[in-house]
Amino acid sequence: MAHNKVRVRFAPSPTGGLHLGGVRTVLFNYLFAKKHGGEFVLRIEDTDQTRFVAGAEEYILECLEWCGLIADEGPHIGGPYAPYRQSERKQLYRQYAEQLVENGYAYYAFDTPDELEAMRDREKINGNQSPQYNHHIRHTMRNSLTLTKEEVNELLANNTPHVIRIKMPTDTSVTFTDMIRGEVTFNSGTVDDKVLLKADGMPTYHLAVVVDDYLMKISHAFRGEEWLPSAPVHILLWRYLGWEDAMPEWAHLPLILKPDGNGKLNKRDGDRLGFPVYAMNWTDPRSNEFTRGFREMGFLPEAFVNMLAMLGWNDGTGQEIFSFEELLQKFSIERVHKAGAKFDFEKAKWFNHQYIQKKTGEELATLFAPVLDEKDIQADPATVAVIANLVKDRLHFVNEIWDQGFFFFQAPTTFDNEAVKPKWTPEKQAFFEEWMQQLATVPTFDLATIESSFKNLAAEKGIKVGELQLPFRIMLTGGKFGPAVFAIAEVLGAVETIARIKTALPTFQA
RNA sequence: GCCGCGUUGGUCAAGGGGUUAAGACACCUCUCUUUCACGGAGGAAUCACGGGUUCGAUUCCCGUACGCGGUACCA
Numbered sequence: 018m019a020h021n022k023v024r025v026r027f028a029p030s031p032t033g034g035l036h037l038g039g040v041r042t043v044l045f046n047y048l049f050a051k052k053h054g055g056e057f058v059l060r061i062e063d064t065d066q067t068r069f070v071a072g073a074e075e076y077i078l079e080c081l082e083w084c085g086l087i088a089d090e091g092p093h094i095g096g097p098y099a100p101y102r103q104s105e106r107k108q109l110y111r112q113y114a115e116q117l118v119e120n121g122y123a124y125y126a127f128d129t130p131d132e133l134e135a136m137r138d139r140e141k142i143n144g145n146q147s148p149q150y151n152h153h154i155r156h157t158m159r160n161s162l163t164l165t166k167e168e169v170n171e172l173l174a175n176n177t178p179h180v181i182r183i184k185m186p187t188d189t190s191v192t193f194t195d196m197i198r199g200e201v202t203f204n205s206g207t208v209d210d211k212v213l214l215k216a217d218g219m220p221t222y223h224l225a226v227v228v229d230d231y232l233m234k235i236s237h238a239f240r241g242e243e244w245l246p247s248a249p250v251h252i253l254l255w256r257y258l259g260w261e262d263a264m265p266e267w268a269h270l271p272l273i274l275k276p277d278g279n280g281k282l283n284k285r286d287g288d289r290l291g292f293p294v295y296a297m298n299w300t301d302p303r304s305n306e307f308t309r310g311f312r313e314m315g316f317l318p319e320a321f322v323n324m325l326a327m328l329g330w331n332d333g334t335g336q337e338i339f340s341f342e343e344l345l346q347k348f349s350i351e352r353v354h355k356a357g358a359k360f361d362f363e364k365a366k367w368f369n370h371q372y373i374q375k376k377t378g379e380e381l382a383t384l385f386a387p388v389l390d391e392k393d394i395q396a397d398p399a400t401v402a403v404i405a406n407l408v409k410d411r412l413h414f415v416n417e418i419w420d421q422g423f424f425f426f427q428a429p430t431t432f433d434n435e436a437v438k439p440k441w442t443p444e445k446q447a448f449f450e451e452w453m454q455q456l457a458t459v460p461t462f463d464l465a466t467i468e469s470s471f472k473n474l475a476a477e478k479g480i481k482v483g484e485l486q487l488p489f490r491i492m493l494t495g496g497k498f499g500p501a502v503f504a505i506a507e508v509l510g511a512v513e514t515i516a517r518i519k520t521a522l523p524t525f526q527a
Numbered sequence: 528g529c530c531g532c533g534u535u536g537g538u539c540a541a542g543g544g545g546u547u548a549a550g551a552c553a554c555c556u557c558u559c560u561u562u563c564a565c566g567g568a569g570g571a572a573u574c575a576c577g578g579g580u581u582c583g584a585u586u587c588c589c590g591u592a593c594g595c596g597g598u599a600c601c602a
Contacts, residue, residue, distance in 0.1 A: 030602045065601055130600080146528040147598050180600050198532070207530050208598090215600040222602050246531060246597035269532085272595075276538075279594055327551095333541065335550040354540085357595065361538050364552045374565095411564040421564085436562090483561045490562060497562035 020236035020263070023055025027088070028062045028226065031073035034284065034299030034308050035080045037360075038241060038273040041325040045270060046239050047086045048326075048348040058233060059091030061102040062226075064219045071302050080296040084318050085341065098233040103225050110220035113228050113258060114181040114213050118161070122257040123213060126150075126160040127172055127179045149209035152187045181214040183223070183250060183257075191249040196237075196268040196350045203249040211250050223247060227254040230265055238265040239350070242357070243281075245269045268350050271329050272357040282360050284308045292362040296321070315414030316365075320372035324365050329354045338371055366413040373412050378402035384415045392419075394426050403508055407500040422499065425508060428517055429495025436497055437488045437525050448478050448485060449492075449522055453515050462511040468503040492521035 025046040029039060050057040059081070061074055078093055090096025100106055117123035128136070133150070136158065140148030148154070155162055160182070161169045172179065189205040213224040220228065230238060248267065255264040275286040287294035287308070297310035311321050323339055331337075332347045339347065373381070382401035389396055401418075408421035452474050459466050471489075475482045490502045493514065499505055506514045 028602090032602075062602065068601065126600090128600095133600085144528085149529095149598065178600095182600095201531075203531070212600045217600080219600090221600070226602095241596095242532070243596055244602090248531090271533085274595080281595080327539075329539095331540065335541070337539090337551060356533050358540090359538060361552065364539065367552055408564085410566090433562095481561090487561060494562085498564095499562070500564085501560090502562090 020234065020265075022234070022236065023050055023053040024058060024234050024236050025050045025055065025239060026058040026060050026230070026233065026235050028060040028229075029077055030062045030065070030068070031077060032065075032068045032070050033073060033301060034295035034310070035077050035297070036282075036284070037294060037296065037311070037325060038282065040080065040084060040086075040296050040321075041273065041328060042239060042241060042270055043081060043084070043086050044322060044325055045268075045330070045348070045350065045353065048344055049237060049239070049350055051345050052348055055236070056089045057086075058096070058098075058235070059088035059093070059101065060229060060233070061092055061104075062222060063102055063104045064215075064221065064225055066104070066217070066219065076297070076299060083297065083312055084322055086322075103220070103229065106225075106229070107219060109232075110224055110228055111214060111218065114220070114224060117183070117213070117254075117257055118181060120257065121184070122253075123181050123183050124155075124161040125169060125173070125179050126158065126182050126210075126212075127164075127177055128158050128160070129178075132159065150182065151209040152185060152206060155182075155184075155210055178216040180212045180216055182210040182212050183254065185210055185250070185253070191252050193248065193252050193267060195245075196266055197271075197353050198269065198355055201245070201248070203246075205249060205253065208247075208249050211247070213254075223250050223254065227251055227258065227260075231255070231258070231260050231263060234263075235265045237268065237350075239268045239270060242269045242272050268353070271354050273328060274357045274359045276359050276361060290362070292365070315416045316369050317372045317376075317415075320369040323372070324368040327368075328358050328360070338368075370413050373409060373415065376409075378404075378406035378409070381405035381409065381415060381418065385418045388416055388419055389426070392426075396426060400425075400508065407504055407508070424494040424499065425505070428513070428520070429493075431495060432521050432524050433491050433496040434524055437491055440484065441488070441525050444478060444480060445485060445488065446522070446526070448474065448480060449488075449518055453518050456511055456515055459511070462507065462514075464503050464507045467506050467514075471503070488525065489518075492518050 027043045027046050029035070047057050049055075063069060074092065081087060090098065090101065092101045095101075114123060118125065136150075136154065137148040140154070150158065157163075162184070164172070185208050186205040190202055191205050192200060192202040195201050211223050212221050214220055248269070252264070255261050273282045274280060275282045276290060282294060284294045293309050293311045293314050295308050295310045297312040299308045299310065300306070312318070319341065322341065323344070326339065326344055326348070327337055330348065330353045333352065379398070379402045382398050382405050385401060385405060386398070389401070404422050404425045405418055408418055411421055412418065452471065455470055455474065456462070456467070459470060471485070472482050475485055486502055487497070490497065490499065490505075493499070493502065493505050493509065509517070
């Protein structure tokens with residue numbers, strides 16, 4: 018269109034935690050902008066002063082930072098189109114609303130909340146399911162369309178509370194092209210006269226989004242599908258304000274649905290089904306209600322982002338693991354799905370698992386360090402790295418290193434005796450007693466040495482190696498779990514290995 | 528109710544007038560391993576329904592059903 022530079026924006030309302038659908042919207046905006054060498058703007062849509070939530074803006078910023086989706090302009094860093102908080106732009110909007118009134122595209126409405134309610138009650142009695150302030154009823158209300166010029170001027174002069182509403186045409190076809198859905202058409206007559214400027218002087222979303230997108234030279238506007246029904250209002254506003262040539266291209270993103278049943282995914286579903294919905298932990302300062310986040314649950318940001326990208330988009334090749342660079346290169350808004358996608362937490366876990374596999378033992382050890390700290394366990398980072406590598410392929414989350422390898426850090430206190438006793442024999446008892454002696458004298462206590470000494474002695478005694486491995490495992494770990502036994506022994510070292518055999522041996526006798 | 532958007536296996540989905548309708552997650556079987564996991568080999572879908580158009584429709588058109596979204600001085 019009339020834009021020579023790609024500029025997109027994410028415009029959240031700072032009213033609470035950031036939903037994964039919100040993060041995905043940011044992602045698609047970001048990828049699109051960067052792919053085209055454009056700019057990504059963060060704009061805070063805080064026009065509803067009654068819904069202000071302390072800390073919500075900072076929280077959103079932190080989420081974006083965690084995901085690596087940093088805005089080029091925004092309230093945190095400013096920019097050429099500052100301010101980026103709509104509450105700080107308040108005085109800007111009125112002139113445009115008034116311009117619309119002057120040109121006959123909008124009007125003053127003096128109806129009080131009570132009068133509006135009365136109107137709705139009246140309409141409902143007449144069988145109107147959802148009464149709208151529209152072309153059918155605006156002539157029955159108190160506004161500059163029904164009042165005389167003198168009355169209106171007087172009301173205005175007396176500072177009578179009023180709003181400005183758009184005057185939707187009675188029967189006009191409003192069509193626009195959505196980058197995802199193609200051509201979409203609405204009849205203006207089915208849309209109500211949305212409030213543009215509220216009684217407190219703040220714009221509503223409808224006015225603010227158009228004015229700010231224009232002023233901030235936004236070239237592409239991506240938002241959730243829930244905005245589709247109000248698109249005709251926005252399109253008309255662009256036209257009425259005389260800015261149609263500068264109107265951004267639109268794309269309405271499909272919704273993320275709950276895994277069971279139907280409907281938009283919300284934080285309640287996460288609580289109910291046991292998975293996060295917000296990017297990071299969030300505690301509502303008013304209710305103290307806590308909602309957990311993907312970050313704290315143990316998701317790697319790169320896995321979270323990759324997973325989100327695949328929720329509604331794919332490159333057509335079947336590839337699912339994309340580095341951020343690849344995403345930047347291959348993303349295209351046209352390949353975004355039209356239909357909503359049910360969120361599948363199992364698949365999300367799989368993505369995290371994939372990214373854990375890419376990490377080195379050292380990286381995993383670093384990420385795991387806080388868990389050990391919390392448990393007050395001192396461990397050599399190099400050893401933790403070895404352990405991490407050993408258990409890595411069975412992890413969905415970094416924290417699970419503990420579940421998979423706690424026995425590396427503390428000796429078992431109980432043993433799964435039931436798994437051993439039924440097959441226990443004096444010969445096996447003798448084997449371990451003798452092997453302990455041998456272990457104390459091996460030159461180097463490494464995997465190969467341990468394993469060959471174990472196997473040689475077993476052969477000598479005429480016992481099948483397999484018969485001995487499970488008991489040995491249980492001696493070291495307490496149960497039937499963990500990575501390869503000899504690898505465990507190597508990490509534990511000679512002293513600890515012998516000590517554990519010694520402790521466990523007596524408990525195996527029937 | 529009205530308006531809009533959508534509908535390929537349990538889930539994410541590729542594809543698109545003629546195909547054995549990809550792949551992934553999950554599931555099941557087998558294998559490897561006398562733990563679990565990983566790995567490997569298999570298993571399972573006629574594309575919501577009804578009409579058209581066409582030699583031929585899962586793909587195009589129209590209906591219907593169903594689902595979702597919206598219907599606030601919230602975003």
